[in-house]
Amino acid sequence: MRKSWLAFALGWAVILAGSLLAHVVQTSGGVTVQDVRFAGDKGTTLSALVYTPPGASAARPAPAVLVSHGYINTREMQSAFAIELARRGFVVLAMDMSGHGGSTGIVGTNDFGGPAALRYLKSLPQVDKANIGLEGHSLGGGPVVGAAASDPAGYKSVVLEGSTPAIGAVFGSAAKADLRNLAIVFGGYDEFAELMWQVEKGVDVPKSKALQALFRTSGPVVPGQVYGDVAAGSARVLYVPPVTHPAEHFSVAGVAPAVDWFQKTLDGEANPLPPTQQIWIWKEVGTLIGFAGLVILMLATFQLLLSAPWFRALAHPAEPAAERRGGRWWLAFVLTAALPAITFFPFMKLGMLFLPMAFFPQWITNQLLVWALLNAVLTLLLGLVLKSARPSVKTDWLRSAAIALLVAGVGYLSLHIVDQFLHVDYRFWVLGLKPLDALHLGYALAYLPLWTAFFLVALHALHANLAVKGEGRMVQYAAGMAAMCLGFVVLLAVQYASLFVTGRLAIPSEPLNTIVGIQFVPLLAVVGLIAVFTYRRTGSHVPGALICALFITWYVVSGTATHWSPQFQLPAPGRG
Known part of the structure; x- marks a missing residue:
């Protein structure tokens, strides 16, 4: 219990240290930063x-x-x-x-x-x-x-x-x-x-x-x-x-x-x-530290809540079904890592058919969901083929949903505080997590069930196929994080190796989605970390899946463009 409180305090300390660094850099020399809203054209x-x-x-x-x-x-x-x-x-x-x-x-x-x-x-x-x-x-x-x-x-x-x-x-x-x-x-x-x-x-x-x-x-x-x-x-x-x-x-x-x-x-x-003579990179270092602090805070919050009387029923040591890492394990690992990356470009193109509409107004989010949900279908089909031993899972949906909401809520509170008082968020380069205003919160609520469906399938398969009895903690974390993001590491390495050697991407028709894909390396690594952390403590994929669904929905909706609103017609889809 004491370690959990220390981790909780550490998360807040890391967030505040990074956010203060970012604030000091962007106000260097007496500069003031003000968040403003003002009238645009046509309402x-x-x-x-x-x-x-x-x-x-x-x-x-x-x-x-x-x-x-x-x-x-x-x-x-x-x-x-x-x-x-x-x-x-x-x-x-x-x-x-x-x-x-x-x-x-x-x-x-x-x-x-x-x-x-x-x-x-x-x-x-x-x-x-x-x-x-x-x-x-x-x-x-x-x-x-x-x-x-x-x-x-x-x-x-x-x-x-x-x-x-x-x-x-x-x-x-x-x-x-x-x-x-x-x-x-x-x-x-x-x-x-x-x-x-x-x-x-x-x-x-x-x-x-x-x-x-x-x-x-x-x-x-x-x-x-x-x-x-x-x-x-x-x-x-x-x-x-x-x-x-x-x-x-x-x-x-x-x-x-x-x-x-x-x-x-x-x-x-x-x-x-x-x-x-530039100093801006230290602001980015600060907000990256803040992002790391957010992950620490969310994991520590989960650990603390598990010790509370009502949530204690969720706490069950994981009981993996696999006895060792044999050929089936390695096949499952390769497929888990490779399929999302292999299908990323074609499924994103297919996702353009999921046009923006009233409840789903963000075109890129729609594309990502088509990619995610089709991968969920492939995962279910592969599960039938691989026929891996299935671990017993005790699912308490009410407590799992409650703990996920509280974990995400504490993380969101931390971002709200640094945004309001220091005018910074959690980000580094193309990675960026922002607060949700009322409009984007409505979008998030519409998209959340779809992301939840994906993560329930994906994390159930992750633990069923890759968790091994008696394996060390660090090995399990490494395997889970690598399985989630390694495919994108390879995809980006191929694309950018070609770019730096020849001047062109290996698949030159995919510049936008290649850049979008850069975010998936750290994001999916965090998903793998959360998935393993929660599974080890509950023996279930459900709490981790719900936390990841909330986190990724928040991340994508807050940082993605809106393409539909009642007042405006959809522009022509002529983009590269």
Whole structure:
């Protein structure tokens, strides 16, 4: 009991330590961070974080930059740009695009919310209206172009990271603008080179005919060379750092060109610094520590609750049916690890037929559920073929559901606290866990039964096939976590080995789902950890399955884009 309380306290301590580190970094030098909501167009509401450097006020307005994340991301994905620009003296508005994060509407609505976000930024008294920049990563180019088209004289310069001025058309935006003082940052290993610039490889972007037309040149664009005139607003420059698409907003090489361009084209920053002098990575380290603390806290909460009188009935030592690791065990392990990864791309494509609708409005979530549920069917069929010995399972549904809700609830409470008081969440790079507002909570309740069905099947098969009598604790954890995520490790290794050697993914038609798949390595490892931890203490797959269903539903719904709402029609599904 004492160890359980110590683990519980440790979880809170790790969360607070990581979150405080993240908060200190993003407020470095006296920067303040404010969570805001403001009116969008046509009855929508937009969400953003406002970073204000010290000294910026109505009496001493500072230059400002509107920054936007990419598809199925949120405003926190722009932390690197926001932190580095704010500590140099720029006011930064990091927006949630329409249909993302805390912004209502659907993807593409009102030019992705860009025009309203620019108006809001210019309404802030601490902002110098004559020195405003725009930056967007990937689909974040949509709100940037929309903002520029809505107010052609209302900004001075633009940075598009891993994007193109035509990106908004992917979700139906017709906004066009002759962007002023434009910098293009496009990674030499960017997975979207063909979609964005109609070339096979990121390093070939200088040869893109579309880029050459944008730069008004008849030959290959020379990276680093400024074309046109900054004073006239006609400047163009290309940077091709040796990074991938998701690293363009998560690397010194990707962030530095944007910082450099705004320092050159906007006037009045109070604290000029070399573009490569960056501290943002420590904010990400802090929020990663917070994520680890969340997992510790949830496991410790489960252990504590098992000692409570009402939940004590759940506590039964696991009784695996398998006697040893023979050929059948290894076959089950390989199939458990490989099938979800092998089927990921084809089932995600098939999932596009699960169109957004009233109760299931998130297209990516719909696709993921098609993948998950079809894998559940395959798992049931393989169970008939393998005919593994089945362990006896004592299922107490009421207590299992109650303990799962309490475990997830304590985890959610921790995130709510750090979000409210420190304006941080739990994340690292493409991994991100955010609070749920009322709208997204409704979505989660609709999706939860489907995720629950998947995890009940998946974790029952995991323990039935892979748990072995008398095996050591660490071996069991390693086997469970590896079985859940190893297939995705191999899939991503193949994709990115090809990208780094040849300049193209092994399956080049799957750039988006490849990037989506990166999250599945840590997420499925956590699922495996929770599954084994709860099974060892209860002898049942049910409590762990319910906890994982709540956790993954929360994770996916809070960070995925909305594609349907009663007020808006579904845009054409023309995405890469």
